[in-house]
Amino acid sequence: MSWLKKHIECVRQAADKWLNPENNVLQEAIRKTGDEGLFSRQDIEFQLSVLRENIQNNEIEQWVERAGLSDQKNAKDNKVLCLHAGNLPLVGFQTALGTILSGADYYGKLSRKDPYLLGSFLDGISKAGLDQHIQYTTDLSDFKGLQADKVIFAGSEESVPDVKAKVTDLNATKDEAKYIIRTAKFSIAYLEDWNESINQELVQAMLRYGGKGCRSVAVIVADFGLEEVKEELEEAIRRFWSENPQHLKPAPDVRYQYAYNEAVQRKQLWLKNFLIQESEDLPDTDFTVNWVQGGDEKVSKLKTKFGRKVQSVYTTGKEIAGIETEDLSTAQRPNLWWKPDGVDVIERLIK
Template identity: 35%
Template sequence: MEDALEQWLEGRSRPMAPLHEAIHKTIEDRLFPQADVHFAVDHLSASLRQSALRRWLDDSLSHPDISPRKDIVLCLHAGNLPLVGFQDVLAVLLSGAGYAGKLSRKDPWLITSFFNVLRQLHPQIPVQISTDLAGYQGAAFSRWTFAGSPDNLQAVTDRMAAMGIIRQKASVLPRTAHFSVAYLAQWDDSCLPDLVEGILRYDGKGCRSVAIVYSNIPLEQVAEKLRDEADRWLQVNRELTNPGPLVRFRKAYNDAAGIPSVVLGTHLVQEGFAVPDHPEIVYWQPARDIHAPRLTFADALQEVYGENATPLMQAQRPPADWRPDGVNPLAWLLQAE
């Protein structure tokens, strides 16, 4: 694994190498902004060091009732971010299992480029890749992972069972949380770069993206600083920074209704409370109880960032062993059925 990762990541700057070609295709096909693709690869290069993988594996092996896997695990990958499902890839391979992946058509090249390297170095590892579930008809997988809307999970399960892709009582690891919050009770302007990154990176579409900010500082008091920091971020990371129709409409409504709000490029931050309903709208709330967001949003909430919580700087830079929906995927795979 370590050799394959090192060779794969080193290829990003080497013409004709699998990762270099995958990055080029992804950007050329306009699947994701260029800056986001390079950010995702940079983050993997920094986070997937030998010590990080070994620490994750050692921690997972310390759980009770674990055993190396010898079967093939199916991973259904989302396509909202570049390389969004790569932790599942690592977890499956570290568990000893073979990998079968249903890749999103929105991100077909990047993960595939890793397996091109892995196959050259370790052709004995079972690997199957497809962008079409029909390619796995009759496979009868006993374990699978899912990332997406909880509203779709049952329909996907029923469809795959009917096609014989999974067994009737197959174990599934679902990841359905879809937003995170920043809890900044003690405001400090030094948080601005990480806060803006947490809001704007990946256009707010990731489950780790900040959708609500809890702070006892009124939004109007920091709006200009937020806008200035966002302008600096946008100059480096985006070509088009004009707000869309929804943001323009919401801003006009807020102005008419006297609701404080500020436009950050393609996003709007506004005071008020609501369940996050669109990645371009971020809500600003008073900070009263750090436990309140988890109680309010339950399984829809991925992370709470701030003091005595996950560091805000990790919002878009999670460690290798982070736990989507609170579950260590490697430990889950290693647990005996």
């Protein structure tokens, strides 16, 4: 059996074992995460259900094939330092999995906001008999003198200089180390039509995980105005909150924006803890989504305007010239091979 086939099989078996609902190690990680108020059990279980579906659909194998990983083309003997974000439960899973699949030695700095879930996976994968080093910590200084070949960082654009300075001070990378930086903030949805199914998919895309992920919709471009669907959208949002009460949190900044909108007579959907407003501005306030009436040309214009802050553009089947789009239904249920900031982890690591 070739190295790659054996490698994939080991990773696949370890992932299956970890994702098993009867895995006590995973259940303990879920319990700790919930008890410390890091993430809700509903969001954790939702994320795990997506990953189980990904693995069961042979997406590990498909991802490897798409990326061009092979016995001859891999990242073996490379040290990869992964600096994971912690804004969503298991947000670093794809990066960790991709790094391990590439054959590189994995060194992960886990976020203190999500240390248990990803850690439980890494504990399991380290026992799978893989021919590579796997190490993780929540303290970057543990990697002093590491001399990594590549660094993968996910976080805010503003923090990039500080992160690079810290890594350099620790001598954690080689002088010629390559950085893979991910700083996208939000996604855009384009709606040509409106029906109950689209309504539900849009609400899930906006509200799951409190709308904090880069795949979360913060800008909606539609062929129709907000007023035309306001009542149906409000009902769907309230229904989502009744099923996911963990997302119903106070949002003081939104109150001020609501008051301003009232004063200038801007059309909006105000739900006290969440606001959808007609605006073409950059969506930089939590719990706020901007609605823009327009067609695919407007989508292209806004994507250019917001630049690297945009992760994905979702549609309900519409193709937009010059823009790679994804189906709205996959916003919070992406394939394993989705590309944060347009980058395939495995593909970049094996170059």
